[in-house]
Amino acid sequence: MHDLLSLRETETHDIRHLLTTAATLKDILSRPVKKVPTLRGRVVVTLFYEASTRTRTSFELAAKYMSADAVNIAVAQSSVTKGESLKDTLRTLQSVTADCIVMRHPSSGAAHLAAQFADVPVINAGDGRHEHPTQGLLDALTIAQAKGRTGSFRLDGLSVVIVGDLAHSRVARSNVWCLTKLGAQVRWCGPATLMPADASGLPVTVHTDLAEGLHEADVVMVLRLQTERQEKGLLPSVREYARTWGVNAAALRVARPDALVMHPGPMNRGVEISAEVADGVGGIRVGIEDQVRNGVAVRMACLYLLMDQPPDAHGGASSPTSTDVAPEVRS
Amino acid sequence: MKLALRGGRVLDPSQGLDRIADVLIEDGLVSAVAEPGPGVADAEHDVRGLVVAPGFIDIHVHLREPGFEYKEDIESGTRAAAAGGFTAVCCMPNTQPAIDTAAVVRQIIERAEAVGCARVYPIASLTRAMTGGQLSEIADLKAAGACAVSDDAFPVQDSETMRRGMEYCAQFGMVVMTHNEDQALTHGGAMNEGLTATVMGVPGIPATSEDIGAARNVLLSRLTGCRLHLLHISTAGTLDVLRLAKREGIPVTGETAPHYLTLTDEACLGYDTNAKMNPPLRTGRDRDALRAGLAEGVIDAIATDHAPHAPYEKEQEFDKAPFGIVGLETAFGLVHTHLVLPGVITLADAVSLLSAGPARALGLPGGSLAPGSPADLTVLDLAETWTVVPATMQSRSRNTPFAGQTLQGRARMTVVGGRVVEI
Numbered sequence: 001m002h003d004l005l006s007l008r009e010t011e012t013h014d015i016r017h018l019l020t021t022a023a024t025l026k027d028i029l030s031r032p033v034k035k036v037p038t039l040r041g042r043v044v045v046t047l048f049y050e051a052s053t054r055t056r057t058s059f060e061l062a063a064k065y066m067s068a069d070a071v072n073i074a075v076a077q078s079s080v081t082k083g084e085s086l087k088d089t090l091r092t093l094q095s096v097t098a099d100c101i102v103m104r105h106p107s108s109g110a111a112h113l114a115a116q117f118a119d120v121p122v123i124n125a126g127d128g129r130h131e132h133p134t135q136g137l138l139d140a141l142t143i144a145q146a147k148g149r150t151g152s153f154r155l156d157g158l159s160v161v162i163v164g165d166l167a168h169s170r171v172a173r174s175n176v177w178c179l180t181k182l183g184a185q186v187r188w189c190g191p192a193t194l195m196p197a198d199a200s201g202l203p204v205t206v207h208t209d210l211a212e213g214l215h216e217a218d219v220v221m222v223l224r225l226q227t228e229r230q231e232k233g234l235l236p237s238v239r240e241y242a243r244t245w246g247v248n249a250a251a252l253r254v255a256r257p258d259a260l261v262m263h264p265g266p267m268n269r270g271v272e273i274s275a276e277v278a279d280g281v282g283g284i285r286v287g288i289e290d291q292v293r294n295g296v297a298v299r300m301a302c303l304y305l306l307m308d309q310p311p312d313a314h315g316g317a318s319s320p321t322s323t324d325v326a327p328e329v330r331s
Numbered sequence: 332m333k334l335a336l337r338g339g340r341v342l343d344p345s346q347g348l349d350r351i352a353d354v355l356i357e358d359g360l361v362s363a364v365a366e367p368g369p370g371v372a373d374a375e376h377d378v379r380g381l382v383v384a385p386g387f388i389d390i391h392v393h394l395r396e397p398g399f400e401y402k403e404d405i406e407s408g409t410r411a412a413a414a415g416g417f418t419a420v421c422c423m424p425n426t427q428p429a430i431d432t433a434a435v436v437r438q439i440i441e442r443a444e445a446v447g448c449a450r451v452y453p454i455a456s457l458t459r460a461m462t463g464g465q466l467s468e469i470a471d472l473k474a475a476g477a478c479a480v481s482d483d484a485f486p487v488q489d490s491e492t493m494r495r496g497m498e499y500c501a502q503f504g505m506v507v508m509t510h511n512e513d514q515a516l517t518h519g520g521a522m523n524e525g526l527t528a529t530v531m532g533v534p535g536i537p538a539t540s541e542d543i544g545a546a547r548n549v550l551l552s553r554l555t556g557c558r559l560h561l562l563h564i565s566t567a568g569t570l571d572v573l574r575l576a577k578r579e580g581i582p583v584t585g586e587t588a589p590h591y592l593t594l595t596d597e598a599c600l601g602y603d604t605n606a607k608m609n610p611p612l613r614t615g616r617d618r619d620a621l622r623a624g625l626a627e628g629v630i631d632a633i634a635t636d637h638a639p640h641a642p643y644e645k646e647q648e649f650d651k652a653p654f655g656i657v658g659l660e661t662a663f664g665l666v667h668t669h670l671v672l673p674g675v676i677t678l679a680d681a682v683s684l685l686s687a688g689p690a691r692a693l694g695l696p697g698g699s700l701a702p703g704s705p706a707d708l709t710v711l712d713l714a715e716t717w718t719v720v721p722a723t724m725q726s727r728s729r730n731t732p733f734a735g736q737t738l739q740g741r742a743r744m745t746v747v748g749g750r751v752v753e754i
Contacts, residue, residue, distance in 0.1 A: 085643070085646070087643075087646055105648070107648035107651065108532035109650075112601060113646075127532070128650070130531060130532030130533075131532065173532055197525050197535055197537075198525050201526035202529065
């Protein structure tokens, strides 16, 4: 594995390997000294063409816990605003010794383009509405932990429903591939105007009725609603959306009693998710804080597996097991 | 000046001709298609084992001159045409300045006469600078030599403007060529709307946007009596519109392009911007319908929509890269390999769709080897297998999705006005 561009194109055994590694590395986060020397002297550049606080910070923390130097390029202050092409930006970053490039970009496929121009590993931190692979991985880790599946990372028999604006969601597109590769059944539920064309051609079942979508679900993943969707004529009002597709305690009654509620954040309380559900009132199981914590662990695993190998081994079949990671981590 | 092409398989669908013969040319015209034999000519070409066909005519080409010579110019574009077997091309008006005045029409014609390797017929814009507003001076443009009008990639959205434009063109017998698109349905789209775009997360261009555009233009053709030509048909729905229009006797013709006949939207997977054009590559169902449409005879012409772009323009994010691919040099190889050899259409159909069909659609000379016709010919080698190598193409640009493909069948030589074209 040279880059992490999409989970659709990532082999199932690589996904399991990333998750196993992340589960091991997560221990570091609960230590008093949150640092291992694994990536000392290596440089991780985060190149964000879109505003992001949590994903960028999560990558920076992951790099720092692994002792890498993290450099953030905020595009608003860079030469990109002077019209520099993605190709030239990447060539420049590479020539100033970036060892890994973490990129978020508003164009779908931008990470694939970046990987063509960069020799160093590229990690897609979200490209347009295409994919957000580390989000898909952290969601899978969160589900596996909540459902006691971390031994094998097999999610067979679990029904995961993703609710909301699926047309514009890169999170949903990473999750569908990741979760189905791990054996889960995935449903997409939302208004027809926010469902992408031919969604039923994906390995999902498509539902416009919330109760049908949530029926007996093991996991309810709620997507953020961009409130400007109503201005584009895709929804009559946020109010109608909240009343028809908002996940609240009443709606959750048709899901399994132990259903886990997740949200990639940031949440619009009272729109796609009610406050009581977000706060886990009345015994509702909520994985949102675990998602954030797992995000750092997953990103540590990605940096470790993509960077901690000699350059000539890139693209090879190297697949260290968690025991290979452990001694270094514990040093 | 007498020229003889000796012993070739002369294939002229316009006369139902397909036999071994000599083609004799005198003073720029075909003088005879005669039994093979000795004779007296100033220049002799032994074309035994090759096919001699009417010169191919591509009625949908972007030569980029004036204004975008870094992508292509009249010299390089017509050289690419000759390499692909084309003896005439019609060039689209999205130049800088646009082809919306007689002066630009004349400039292109003169430049083509000076440096061109093929005949060039300029297509003028229907509205000034293709803005969808004020009409271009149609009578003046026609007198200067414009062969048709089109706003091509900037389709007139306002139906009243289109109606008046077509009414105005009809009185001069000017054909209006339309790129068919209801842009309210396509805003921001970069590829065909469907499962592949959903997987890739790329905003879609629904097939219906083309079908609505085509249906509107066909209905306006019925209203105004204006001759309409539907450019680059990519959907089964627009093909249905064309079929229905013809059945109703509406004066409409239509073309499709080799890429719509050979590729689907899955060619975009991996975000290959060389598979990005507008209209976009559609589904296998659309491709199959278009193939059937060729066999059925509903489609009048194959045109390439040759649209050169510089490498740095295509080396961009998928949604930012410009639409369009080059097509002149791969057209015949693709049609022969993917349509003729598998038996979808006959070789005679292919030749007709590349010569007489487009000539009829726009009322251009050519498309026939009947005695007295202009001596525009294409010599084809049906056995040659070759690999598409962008770096060796005659076009100034390299943006083809067919790089690396091995094709069978290639143009060996073209003759324009009785002269062998040197490239």
